[in-house]
Amino acid sequence: EAQVTQNPRYLITVTGKKLTVTCSQNMNHEYMSWYRQDPGLGLRQIYYSMNVEVTDKGDVPEGYKVSRKEKRNFPLILESPSPNQTSLYFCASSERQGGEQYFGPGTRLTVT
């Protein structure tokens, strides 16, 4: 089954404790992206990747890092999480630039 998976689905952590949210897709897509969703703001793009080792900033990259060492994986790293990074995070992948995006189920992160 074609899918995008994210782990963990729920995470409560404390300020400053490094964490990684994993994202994996099994569709051999070149394009992958991370978004955060906050009430009333829709989805905002954090980072995206157009291929292995090719990443670029979205609209809200501050406080986040990404890497793309393999085509299927695109982890999101929060080196020093802060409460303003409490949000619902989505990973997505696409076969082509500007094409339909397939979304993961989301990761709900709470930073206290």
Added chain:
Amino acid sequence: SQQGEEDPQALSIQEGENATMNCSYKTSINNLQWYRQNSGRGLVHLILIRSNEREKHSGRLRVTLDTSKKSSSLLITASRAADTASYFCATDPYTGGFKTIFGAGTRLFVKA
């Protein structure tokens, strides 16, 4: 730099009625897409319309695009209770890369 704005923010209708949602954007785009989200879950792609298209249909969905006004509308005909969800427009601007900009969304509630 959010560029998708949607209205209304919320819409409540009776089953069988039509629902119309509007999206406006600020810069030139390649494509415009509509997505649906049920209760904090991952987004599901509904339809994509290219910048050189004016109208597109898919089942009970009809999307229009007016690039001169930088706006799009999504019409759901003969709505059902199962259409209750949030609907988002997403654009990929001419800036290149894999940038995607989502609107804040319209929450649709269809009463049975």
